[in-house]
Amino acid sequence: MPNASSWSASSPLLLLWEDSSGTRIFLSLLYAVLAISGTLSNVMVIYLVFSFKKLQTTSNAFIVNGCAADLSVCALWMPQEAVLGLLPPNSSSLRSAEYRLLRGGLLGLGLTVSLASHLLVAFNRYVLITKLPSVYQALYQRRHTGCMIGLSWALALLPVPLLPGLWTLGSAQSEGSSRYTALLLALAVLGQTALLLHCYLGIVRRVRGSAKRVSVLNFHLLHQLPFPAAPPPPRRAQRRLSSVSVLLLCCVFLLGTQPLVWVSLLGFFLRPAPPALQAASWLLLCSLSALNPLLYTWRSEEFRRAARSVLPRGEGPAAVPRPAAAAAGPAAQPLRPPPR
Incomplete structure (x- = not known):
């Protein structure tokens, strides 16, 4: 029986088939909600950055690089998990090695590019x-930035190229490979x-007790993506630090x-964790793909202003009569009896 700690490419919904159909239906709906919300939010962030x-x-x-990677999870992988969770366990599509390899890939x-993008944003x-500033x-010239994104x-x-071997080996060898894959994944994420944490805590230590506050989530900084010429260095007094935002980012x-890290380490060194705990750890990791766009943009006034400019806004009914009343002038005033 496949180990749920190994990229979960062989078992939809990250669960073993002994689980009840009600649980699988609930998780299918949860994946559907995450897929829709994550796809819309990631596409919105990409559109806003390229438009403004x-x-x-x-x-x-x-951040856009991470959103593009998150679309691979939210728009391509999660919908398949939502559909496969509603199929009977003995469905032929679930046993196809090629299809399992595609979903695992x-x-x-x-997830790999998304996690790398988190680190690139923090180091930046x-x-x-x-x-x-110099x-x-x-360091962050245009070609260097492109190389960092391409390297991720x-x-x-x-x-x-190593993934097909996970499906062609025997059952015992495949289980051993899955355990080592889970260990490498856990060590990499750790x-x-x-x-x-070193980057963000270093930022907090740098500005602690200083009148110059730095914003790590709401940058109004250098417009250096096209890099036609080196822009002037920004003034640090114009940046603000929100410790709550930093802590929220790190906590999420x-x-x-x-x-997932500790479940994988537990399964490698001691014994596998219960399937429900394995499923919950994978679900938390995958849900980051839907939360990342909001996590990095919810405190940015530039993103909020750009989103308000593209989203349709309704006009309040109270705003229309005011110009008409003003244009009517004295005729619109109530009649009063003349003074005696």
Whole structure:
């Protein structure tokens, strides 16, 4: 029976087939909601960044890269999980090795690039706030930014040739490979989490007790994505720090990633965790793909202003009669009896 700690490519809904049909239907609906909301939010962020020049910053370029990766999970993988959870367990489509490989590849590719984008955004903000402006501009030139984004996809595509071996090996060997795959995944996410926390906590230490507050979630910074010329360095007094936003970002990231890390480590060194715990840990990790766009843009006034400009807005009925009353002048005033 497949181990649910190994990229979950072989068991839809991250559950074993002994679970009740009611549980599978509930998870199918949950995946459908996450797929719809995550697809809309990721597409909206990508559209806003490409449509408004003020949003075309290096930090937002990494956020767009993460949104593109999250679409692989929300728009391609989650709908399949929602549909497969409603099929009977003995369906032939569930036993196809090629189809399982495709779903596992979509999930692995999307999550790997998404997690790498988290780290790229954190390191970008760390360099911006803790280093000199000249260092930041030299490091984040246009070609360097493109290379970082391309490297995140290259590292995610690197294990793809190894995935078919997971389905052609025998059952015992496949289970052993899955355990080692889960261990490598846990160690990679754990190391990435340590680097991300180092960056954000370094930002907080840098600006603690200072009158110059820095915003790590609401950058009004360099418009250096096209990079026609090096822009002037920004004034730090114009940036604000929201410690609550930093803590929220770190807490949501930890909540989404760490359960899977420790479930995988527990399954490798001791014994496999209960299937429900494995399913919950994977569900938390996958839900990050739907939450990431809101997590990085909800405090940004630039994003809110851009979203308000493209979303339809209704006109209040009270705003229409006011000009008409003003244009009517004295005729609109109530009649009063003349003074005696």
